[in-house]
Amino acid sequence: MIGNRTAIGVVLLAAAAAAWSIGTSAQGRTATSPDISGYWELPIDGRHIPPARLASRVTPAMLRAEAAKSAKAIRWCNWVGMPTTMDVGRPLDIRQGTREIMILAESPLTPVRHLYLNRTAHISNDIFDLTTSGDSIARWDGETLTVDTTGFEPTHGVTTIPGGGFRTATSHLVERYRLLKNGAMLSVTFTWTDPAVFAMPHSYEFRYQRVERGYEPRPYGRCDPFDADRAAFFDAAR
Amino acid sequence: MLFAVCATGCSAPQATAQRGTQAASTTVPDLSGGWLRLDSEGSGSFDGTAQKFPPAALTPAGQAMVVRGDGRNVTPNGGNTTPHQAGEPYIVNNGACTAEGTGGSAIDPNSTAIFLLQSKDEVLMVREGPGGRHIHMDGRGHPDLTKLTPTLYGHSIGHYQGGALVVDTIGLPEGNVQGGGRRRPETRLTERFELAPDGKRLTITYTWDDPVLYVRPHTYQYFFERLPPESYAFETWCDSSDPTQRQSVVPPKQ
DSSP: OOOOOOOOEEEOHHHHHHHHHHHHHHTTOOTTSOOOOEEEEOOTTOEEOOOOOBOTTOOHHHHHHHHHHHHHHHHTTOOOOTTGGGOSSSOEEEEEOSSEEEEEESSTTOBOEEEESSOSSOOOTTTOOOBSSOEEEEEEETTEEEEEEEOBOSSSSOOBOTTSOBOOTTOEEEEEEEEEGGGTEEEEEEEEEOTTTBSSOEEEEEEEEEOOTTOOOOOOOOOOTTOHHHHHHHHHTO | OOBEEEOTTOOSSBOOEEETTEEEOOBOOOOOEEEEEOOTTOOSSHHHHHTTSOOOOBOHHHHHOOOOOOSSBOSGGGGTTSOOOTTOOOBOBOOOOSGGGSTTGGGSOOSSOEEEEEOSSEEEEEOSSBOEEEEEOSSOOOOOGGGOOOOSSOEEEEEEETTEEEEEEEOOOSEEETTTEEEOTTOEEEEEEEEOTTSSEEEEEEEEEOTTTBSSOEEEEEEEEEOOTTOOOOOOOOOTTOGGGGBOOOOOOO
16 A cells, blocks of 8 residues: 555646556556557568478378368357467457456457466366367566466367467467567567477467557457358358 | 546555546556356346346337347247246257357356456456457547447446446447346446455446436446456357257256
């Protein structure tokens, strides 16, 4: 508690931000951690995706099966999950709290990501039901937010990974978030490890641009799984 | 314009919003975390709880309003218009899993938990699936209704007032409201999020106001219990290609 009983008077919006900062510090956020809250958009030149080196056990038939599984998820407007949540073609709303960071994509098909700052271990496999987003724990290492995710559901949603490969129940994803260009850009490096899929850890980087203040999230695009014309269009391309 | 005032007697966490010409000192309540709705009336079901809300006082226009629904529910009242035998499944919706297919509950918490996250410019309110509400806290107003596409989340702006989070929403599509109410894009929903002194209970007071639809504002409350700090959000799963997605829970034969 601050206990400041001095009458200060009226100040402008910047002071409201300061008051918020005091409040959140009182709730436990470290004063030195960057704040990545905001709307972030992935531009056309924001992807650096080297090809993955796949494990020898991964056959073309397995890759075709994963591609078909992912196509089915989109065809039926099912929830896509990770890693697609981070690249849906529209801005991400990232909000940082003291207990967790939420990532809400502007899509009707992407479950909300919860990156938990208040624990250092994953939920036990005995009780965690695998999900398309997995179980994410996060910590700040100086200026870098490190997010560690396990517990991926291998059959639901879009399982394919940029650069090659696919997620399985044994996938392990480590993301590193860093603000660049004085906070105007957010770099996220994704590293997937999974001996069932990759011969070596597979890394790629997305660089998001901060969307201007006052941005209004647009209504989610409608996805109707029972639109026959849409289904025919989609299926014809497969 | 949003102003900040720290008047005599403030204690942190502290922020004060001035909207229009009225200023009031306001403590920012710690609403962030998971919340589970309670059957506070002991009604045995949320529908039973809703039946105990004060009935909406509708104008003739409100009474005459025909709600077409959102296209997902294929039978009135979720298929509950006729009795069903134990073991008899029945079709309740068209099986779509998308957020716009949730029957208007995007702003109406049900038995799944809600999760709130407060940041400086925005409060996020999400559930255990896709989508969520962006409650803008940066002092902006609502867009012109003529330029606003109605959505099941509407357009929400919020501020802190008297230790509560007050959220103002317009732009919801035509639909039903608990307690026999109605809504349309012009209808204004005010939600007041108030914490109990121990921080473990949350009350949301809903007030629907629209002089075309209501004789007087229609108000009711939901009550929530804070989830333990170590709890986490589930991710529900739904497959639109699964025909059983359309049907009710199958009650077991006795």
